[in-house]
Amino acid sequence: MLVLAALLALLGIFGFYTLSSQGALMRTASLAGGLIAGGGVALFSPAGKEFIGFTKDSWREVRKVVWPTRQEAGQTTLVVFGFVLVMAIYLWLTDKTIEWAVFSLFLGWK
Template sequence: MATSQVETVSTGADKAKLAGAIVLAVAAIAAFYALGSRGALVQWGVLIIGLAAAVGVFAVSEGGRRLWGFGRDAWREVKKVVWPTRKESLQMTAYVFAFVVVMAIFLWVTDKTIEWVFYDILLGWRK
């Protein structure tokens, strides 16, 4: 079953909601620093409430609803994943380490062979 993605055009109300969310977030951060003399509890309270309001305004916009839908679909896909067992993970890790060791030995032998051919046989620098 193929579904077609339809891109919606952002309305003026959505743009206003996004702008409002940005203004609320910036105001919350500015209030956090402006209320430094009032104490940490007031500072953090204003920041958390302001950011929560910004998230709430964003959540009711079209972009927020699409983001929520994307997150829901992504979570549904993550639940479909078949994760390897501990034994399988350890075996695959051992295979990777063994391959790295074999490849390192191969490259070292190749390097030493090329070095021997060029410097000892062709150029005769080492005698």
């Protein structure tokens, strides 16, 4: 079934390029028809049914998630920005200290 779906999709693509002398509407309809037919056949295959089941289970799990409130999201964002600022200052100081140690103490450059 998946091979048939791929063939239908390829047939739509082939039709798009074969109908180059036709109008854009006809070419686009050929492409869309092939892709939609291929997708429809793929969804009715065993792998497609398994994919549909996986999608339904995933959606069911997403609905169980407890999303943060606007205030919680804002506070978490501020904490992250604060941590990034502190780490940036720490890394800058560490870099300047190592630079000073290497160039001034070890190499004697001024």
